[in-house]
Amino acid sequence: MDLTGGFGARSGGGGPCREATGLESLHIGDEFRQLVTTLPPENAGSFTALLELPPTQAVELLHFTDTSSSQPAVTGIGGDIAPPLHSFGTLTFPSNPVLMERAARFSVIATEQQNGNVSGETTTSSSANLDRVKTEPAETESSQRLTSDQAVENQSPCPSQNNRSGKRKEFEKKVKSSTKKNKSSEENEKLPYVHVRARRGQATDSHSLAERARREKINARMKLLQELVPGCDKIQGTALVLDEIINHVQSLQRQVEMLSMRLAAVNPRIDFNLDTILASENGSLMDGSFNGTAMQLAWPHQVIETEQSYHHRQLQPPPPQPQQWPFDGLNQPAWGREEDQDHGNDHNNLMAVSENLMAGSANLHPNQVKMEL
Amino acid sequence: MASQDKSINTDVPEKDVFALHFLQSLSNLKTQNPSNSPDKTNDRVKKIKMAAYVSMARAAGGRRLWSRALLRRAASENNKIVRFPRRKRRVTWLSRRRCNRRAPVEEKAADRLRDLVPGGGEMETSKLMKETAHYIKCLSMQVKVMQCLVDGLSPK
Incomplete structure (x- = not known):
């Protein structure tokens, strides 16, 4: 796993392994501290305290699904926290830890409603971070490093339950950070767009483009061939169409042979x-x-x-x-x-x-x- | 016809040019081998087939890869040297084939097609499709013309 190696090297933490997820999360907590050094100190203290919850508690927090009770309160909270939702110039950071916990819970539930599995959550959270980076270009370099680190980690597969709980904890942290930056869960509605863009971004290197162009060319010509060969229009699948074309060419060549035999006769x-x-x-x-x-x-x-x-x-x-x-x-x-x-x-x-x-x-x-x- | 290549080779291969070439080569065969010995029937069939293919390739003109390959093959059988002007650098397909292992079924089918179409071993897949389209058109034309000939010549 050179991905995690790269993560350790970049975060400069002496290479924490994937098994030591607690250490890793602590490390990211340090990063968060670095990130929020511009913030008031009591803020940092509250959220790092929340970050350093034991994994079981974090999982419990994540599996809290009582949406009917939490949602109206959270909307109230969202109104409380961020009346100007997209004005990032006037950042106001709430110092109430209970409030922040509720906000985190709400956003977790929202993402869980959007996509049920863990991988979906992680991808959405990573893209949320990317979105945050995109919309806040004036952030510090450490935060970008953080998001890249998290993206790297989210790409790596999670083999065990321990890892998964660690991932959930990280995810909670990210949610915390997003709430910290006055990003409510409405930001998550932009996520499919970002996700599609990421997927398209994967195929924009020159080799993939050339390969796709080649395939399209072949398909167009295959369609042309399909029109030529009788009875070939209804066949689906490239290999079957090619078989039909081969049969047609063979039959034509056989016909030519037969006709030349008759001509000789x-x-x-x-x-x-x-x-x-x-x-x-x-x-x-x-x-x-x-x-x-x-x-x-x-x-x-x-x-x-x-x-x-x-x-x-x-x-x-x-x-x-x-x-x-x-x-x-x-x-x-x-x-x-x-x-x-x-x-x-x-x-x-x-x-x-x-x-x-x-x-x-x-x-x-x-x-x-x-x-x- | 070199000035007419565009108008000729785009869509419909001409029947009459093929028929003319074919009949000429048939009569040519007749004058070259006037002996009607029955043991030469196989040889005669082969020669007639070759004449048909060569005249098809000639009717298609020298710009198609398959017709060039056919003419080259025929000339090599006749121990002659044919030189066509080469417009493009030839890509050996073997070097490209190693890069494309994504769709093994399709590539296998394309390889079989490559064996069928004359000169197909040097083509990449998209080129092969194009050439196959033209080759199929010409082949069907040839079959039609030869059918007409056989019907007209066979005893009623």
Whole structure:
């Protein structure tokens, strides 16, 4: 537990262990004395006397739950103690120990009503201290050290009942201090805001931010993928969606394999019909896009047109008309140049071969081609 | 098409460019291997598949990582050297993968996806998602076109 070590080092008390909670609380009492040296001395005496109660009494005090009897009296007390609640310039410190005890009781009960468990109490008390530090920036450095120490202690887990009673005692002390500073329990209503802020503050370091940005990016793209894959919209959970996507990709690849097998199976008919298909294909392409420089403008129209041609071909295969071969001397070099620009050196061979093929098939008579194939 | 990359590669992969490339490479196959010996059917299937993938990658253009990887793979099978201009520094995913052990299920699934998408081994997860989206689009387009071809070519 280097947290408690850090606490001991910072408080300069020679490192009190977690087991010696009594000593620790005494130590914090010393700190409180340091803190309130600006206050009148009889104040300090009264609250340190309350601080040094035995743990069992403190626990009894904390478990006092008779709210109906204490609450009206406490509201009266609150009216007595702090008529100007938020004017910290005019601090008036009550010197009546009974009064202060009642106020402490009330605030403890209020926090217990807000959140029942011990951890909630400690966090709210720590954030109350933080709030106090925030709203009172003119406080001494020792008080800030005190609040940081308490925050450190509240972060550390409490393993035993002994520790818990010690924690309760500390908490009572903090409540005392807050009442001392004329902070009534209405300050605790700001606590959820402070708590959320603390949680957000934990994730504002650069690594967490980067990680969150990465996750959001992945999620957005996952949503995009989910729209692409059919039947994937209703699935919740990233892993399931990824499984579905993987299945889809695998099925598509399998389909491609199957289709290529079928294409290989219709081998002779490919040779028979290829020229005609090429002719129709190139005819539509040439008509639509490869005519001039307005290729980019004519692109969507082109897509629609070829889709229509696909449907047409699916319905009735086009008659063999190789005489309508659209390649001529003007178009072909332009085509080759374009392809060279696009795909780089590696496609030169393929494109050259295909050009040769096209030129050859254009020059050859279709019957000759059929005979040859 | 290098001037058209933006208009082409954004949404819909073009069917006609793919079909053109594919038919050309099919006829190319025909002229290269005119022998119709039946023992070469497996080889032929493989070649047709490769032709389909290569023409899909070519139709997608050279800006997508998966198409580059496909073309590179095809070229390495053909013992050619392909050089694409590298725009980005390549991040080896293995070095990044050690940092991300938070969601092991998702990362495992992403690894499987990485095996499926060509060139996916070098991508980080968000890039992989993007590339997978485009790859799925192109694959479905390819399947449609090949289905059309088979339907048109098969004997009635």
